[in-house]
Amino acid sequence: MDNKIKMRAQKVNFFYGKVQALKDINLAVHANCVTAMIGPSGCGKSTFIRLFNRMNELLPHTLLKGKVFLDDLDINSPLVDAVDIRRRVGMVFQKPNPFPKSIFENISYGLKVNGVREKDYIAGKVEESLKKAALWDEVKERLGESALRLSGGQQQRLCIARCLAVENEVILFDEPCASLDPISTAKIEELIMELKKSYSIVIVTHNMQQAARVSECTGFFLLGELVEFGKTQDIFTAPKDKRTEAYITGRFG
Amino acid sequence: MRNTQRSQKIAFFFLFLATLLIVIPVGLIVVIIIQKGWPAINWQFLTDIPRQGMRAGGIFPAIVGTFYLVLGAIIFALPIGLLAAIYLSEYAKDNILNRIIKLAIINLSGVPSVVYGLFGLALFVVFFKFGASILSGSLTLGIMILPIIITTSREALESVPQSFREVSLSLGASKWQTIRHIVLPNAIPGILTGTILGLGRAAGETAPILFTVAAFYLPQLPKSIFDQAMALPYHLYVISTQVPNVDEKIRYGTALVLLTLVLFMNLIAIIIRYNFRKKKKW
Numbered sequence: 016m017d018n019k020i021k022m023r024a025q026k027v028n029f030f031y032g033k034v035q036a037l038k039d040i041n042l043a044v045h046a047n048c049v050t051a052m053i054g055p056s057g058c059g060k061s062t063f064i065r066l067f068n069r070m071n072e073l074l075p076h077t078l079l080k081g082k083v084f085l086d087d088l089d090i091n092s093p094l095v096d097a098v099d100i101r102r103r104v105g106m107v108f109q110k111p112n113p114f115p116k117s118i119f120e121n122i123s124y125g126l127k128v129n130g131v132r133e134k135d136y137i138a139g140k141v142e143e144s145l146k147k148a149a150l151w152d153e154v155k156e157r158l159g160e161s162a163l164r165l166s167g168g169q170q171q172r173l174c175i176a177r178c179l180a181v182e183n184e185v186i187l188f189d190e191p192c193a194s195l196d197p198i199s200t201a202k203i204e205e206l207i208m209e210l211k212k213s214y215s216i217v218i219v220t221h222n223m224q225q226a227a228r229v230s231e232c233t234g235f236f237l238l239g240e241l242v243e244f245g246k247t248q249d250i251f252t253a254p255k256d257k258r259t260e261a262y263i264t265g266r267f268g
Numbered sequence: 269m270r271n272t273q274r275s276q277k278i279a280f281f282f283l284f285l286a287t288l289l290i291v292i293p294v295g296l297i298v299v300i301i302i303q304k305g306w307p308a309i310n311w312q313f314l315t316d317i318p319r320q321g322m323r324a325g326g327i328f329p330a331i332v333g334t335f336y337l338v339l340g341a342i343i344f345a346l347p348i349g350l351l352a353a354i355y356l357s358e359y360a361k362d363n364i365l366n367r368i369i370k371l372a373i374i375n376l377s378g379v380p381s382v383v384y385g386l387f388g389l390a391l392f393v394v395f396f397k398f399g400a401s402i403l404s405g406s407l408t409l410g411i412m413i414l415p416i417i418i419t420t421s422r423e424a425l426e427s428v429p430q431s432f433r434e435v436s437l438s439l440g441a442s443k444w445q446t447i448r449h450i451v452l453p454n455a456i457p458g459i460l461t462g463t464i465l466g467l468g469r470a471a472g473e474t475a476p477i478l479f480t481v482a483a484f485y486l487p488q489l490p491k492s493i494f495d496q497a498m499a500l501p502y503h504l505y506v507i508s509t510q511v512p513n514v515d516e517k518i519r520y521g522t523a524l525v526l527l528t529l530v531l532f533m534n535l536i537a538i539i540i541r542y543n544f545r546k547k548k549k550w
Contacts, residue, residue, distance in 0.1 A: 068438060070434065070437070070438065073433075073434065073437065075361070075362055097437075098440055098441075098442050099440075101437060101438055101439070101440045102439075102440035105438060105439070106438040108431065108434065108435065108438075110431065112429075112431045112432065112434075112435050114432060114435070114436075114450060115454065124436070124439060124441075124449070125439035125440060125441075127449075128436075128439065128440060128441035128442070128445045128449065129440055174435075177435075177439065178438075178439070181439055181440055
């Protein structure tokens with residue numbers, strides 16, 4: 016891990032009402048790397064990455080203790096606007112969720128809400144984002160069509176393109192392939208490998224092979240605890256914790 | 269085994285009977301009104317003023333009056349209702365005060381319409397000194413349909429998937445941008461449905477306009493919002509109970525016009541909703 020630290024969680028505890036979902040988590044995400052979070056359902060890994068773009072504060076009755084840093088900025092400081100953080104830290108969700116608008120409008124939405132008005136610039140950015148998301152060749156003839164008419168895999172790449180158009184620095188993937196077939200999954204993984212050249216990437220996944228394939232670092236979550244965190248290679252070949260070993264060899268989860 | 273089948277049949281019989289008991293009166297009402305009212309419908313009836321003490325002539329002033337009242341009610345109630353609905357569904361925190369507010373709004377739609385009429389009389393006619401006028405009547409009807417508009421708009425807003433809001437916010441949109449560009453456009457069909465249901469209700473009610481606007485007999489069209497006006501439901505009440513020897517077909521003709529007006533509005537609502545639902549895929 017020679018790259019500099021991009022995001023960092025420091026002694027994070029998180030509560031849904033009285034239920035503690037995350038316990039004392041310390042973790043660093045490095046720039047230009049893919050960091051994977053694995054663990055069984057309900058272990059808190061999705062809750063954890065949603066702290067990185069302040070998504071959890073949309074839910075009522077939640078409480079965060081501890082700090083999350085983007086570069087050296089405490090993102091939960093009262094001086095920081097959640098909107099600014101979300102412009103820098105994008106997110107791709109589990110279920111492909113394009114807006115019921117055209118392909119073009121889906122991509123340009125992030126630019127428009129950020130105050131961009133120049134039509135040429137927007138058109139250029141839409142093309143660039145779709146190219147980066149490896150979707151341009153499939154949709155360039157029908158940018159005006161509804162995004163809902165694309166296949167599931169295409170929709171998910173559209174969502175990635177929509178996220179890229181905002182020019183953020185970190186992209187959070189919350190189980191991006193959970194509802195996709197193997198071929199679409201392979202395309203998304205390829206894309207993630209490509210994107211890490213210019214972004215810092217965090218990916219939550221159920222699929223351990225996926226974590227092994229795409230990530231440099233892996234964290235294993237269990238019941239709200241970060242059991243083990245380190246280089247992906249070490250986690251998968253020489254786990255230090257018994258529970259990690261049990262999980263990756265498929266004894267539970 | 270035979271027992272289950274028998275109770276199944278009995279249950280089916282009663283369920284079907286109950287449905288039939290609802291459908292038959294509705295069907296009969298429509299049939300009778302059309303049958304008795306149709307002979308009265310002609311061009312003169314729809315466009316002329318009432319003559320000979322409302323025993324002849326047409327009902328044009330009442331149609332116009334109802335149109336103005338409904339229009340006024342919607343101009344007043346739609347913006348306020350929509351803004352309140354947005355506040356309640358998007359901004360209001362889930363606490364006791366807001367739950368009480370929501371409950372109160374739902375209960376308001378159950379308040380008898382004559383109570384609204386009395387309220388309108390006290391507030392608009394007397395206190396604000398608008399007198400018995402289209403303005404007072406519209407405001408009273410507007411207040412009466414506010415709960416309908418707020419409740420249906422709120423439901424429409426809340427039925428927009430949470431994931432749309434999350435994506436929009438995750439792209440750096442503010443809450444208001446999210447509401448304006450993502451939530452509202454997807455809630456429009458539901459909001460329209462509520463609005464038109466409100467329209468229908470406003471067009472058909474007698475009690476709220478009784479004290480606030482309705483003229484017994486006014487053989488001319490209103491010139492400003494401070495004028496009194498005739499209205500279809502009240503006119504129907506007048507010619508049915510207050511004026512002797514009105515031809516039956518005029519009474520049923522008036523009812524038919526009112527019924528058609530309300531059904532027509534509901535039909536528009538259904539068509540709009542159908543068209544939007546066809547486009548919606550999530």
